[in-house]
Amino acid sequence: MPEGHTLHRLAGHLREAFAGAPVRVSSPQGRFADSAALLDGAVLEGAEAWGKQLFLELADERFVHVHLGLIGRFDVHTGLAQVPDPVGQVRLRLVRDEAGGRADGAAVADLRGAITCELVTRERRDAVVAAAGPDPLRADADPRRAWARISRSSAPIGALLMDQGVVAGIGNVYRAELLFRHRVHPLRPGRTLRSGRWQEMWEDLAVLMAEGVRTGRIDTVRPEHTPEAMGREPRRDDHGGEVYVYRRTGQPCLVCGRAIRTEGLVGRNLFWCPRCQPTFRSRAVG
Incomplete structure (x- = not known):
């Protein structure tokens, strides 16, 4: 199972690739399709890790909560000339088109195999964080x-x-x-x-x-x-x-x-x- 440094590193990659831009959100596999439809076109405002939990924040205080578990992967690709078709069982796909206000090409992030991928409110996000211990990688940890x-x-x-x-x-x-x-x-x-x-x-x-x-x-x-x-x-x-x-x-x-x-x-x-x-x-x- 990925340890905390992996999630913090991933959060940084997601922020660099998508933060501040509208994203196309989809679920090629279908298991996250209803939530993806609600988020499609929203601006991704940030990504953060708390221990082994990952949270993507989109406009209007909506959060995607991800826990990779033992086999989960969230692959981020940037600088693409064109967006490739999804491969395999992609639960969640984020796409930033080249026209999304950046000059470094398109970006894609594909989530596979995670044990948790759910759309949650700020209250639910805060409850997950409150149940976790302090994270040594966070400046606010006690x-x-x-x-x-x-x-x-x-x-x-x-x-x-x-x-x-x-x-x-x-x-x-x-x-x-x-x-x-x-x-x-x-x-x-x-x-x-x-x-x-x-x-x-x-x-x-x-x-x-x-x-x-x-x-x-x-x-x-x-x-x-x-x-x-x-x-x-x-x-x-x-x-x-x-x-x-x-x-x-x-x-x-x-x-x-x-x-x-x-x-x-x-x-x-x-x-x-x-x-x-x-x-x-x-x-x-x-």
């Missing part, structure tokens, strides 16, 4: 909201970080890598963390995810652990990017050399280093 949940919970921090109501936008890669970088075992109870440690984790996460928005990939290793610095082969994985523990089960830790471990938690795999992320043991007595 990490204290997440800390209020974490500091009271006996659930593993590895589960809490994947709860979109605690922190919005973290997926399995950022979860694994953040915990490694801060030497936190994924099964450590949330309430055992110190507030200072959480603040450090939040600030680190914001930097890592912002870099993901910029590059379109997840890189989490520090300069001294890059392939060039260590004289090792670059990572080869369909997720791309250089990481410490994610999908590196059985491979040596880049820091200490111990084999990376994995274990299931709430339907997803955890990855950690048993030496760099030792099991938490409370010092409480009785």
Whole structure:
């Protein structure tokens, strides 16, 4: 499932391609046809992400709410001499014609495979946002909201970080890598963390995810652990990017050399280093 940086990057592409221009809205697949007819010809005023949720705002405070899920894609193409026919099961298509006030050709965005694509009011959009945790990529995010949940919970921090109501936008890669970088075992109870440690984790996460928005990939290793610095082969994985523990089960830790471990938690795999992320043991007595 795409992580939060992917949605923020996508929102930026959609704004660049369509914001301020009237758009042709259609549903070649047919599942969004009634709503598309209501929006066709409206000006797209903006696009924003909140965690893994994407919102397209059109005139008169109408929003298209999109959640890509596991297989969804929203492909944006700009600078086109002509608009191509849709290919495959396109749920939502946005088109900006060359005559739409820009000199850079036409633009097309095709949404396929999303688990959510619905026309909603501002009230509904605000309700979805209110149910989500703070998003590290948003300037208006408040990490204290997440800390209020974490500091009271006996659930593993590895589960809490994947709860979109605690922190919005973290997926399995950022979860694994953040915990490694801060030497936190994924099964450590949330309430055992110190507030200072959480603040450090939040600030680190914001930097890592912002870099993901910029590059379109997840890189989490520090300069001294890059392939060039260590004289090792670059990572080869369909997720791309250089990481410490994610999908590196059985491979040596880049820091200490111990084999990376994995274990299931709430339907997803955890990855950690048993030496760099030792099991938490409370010092409480009785």
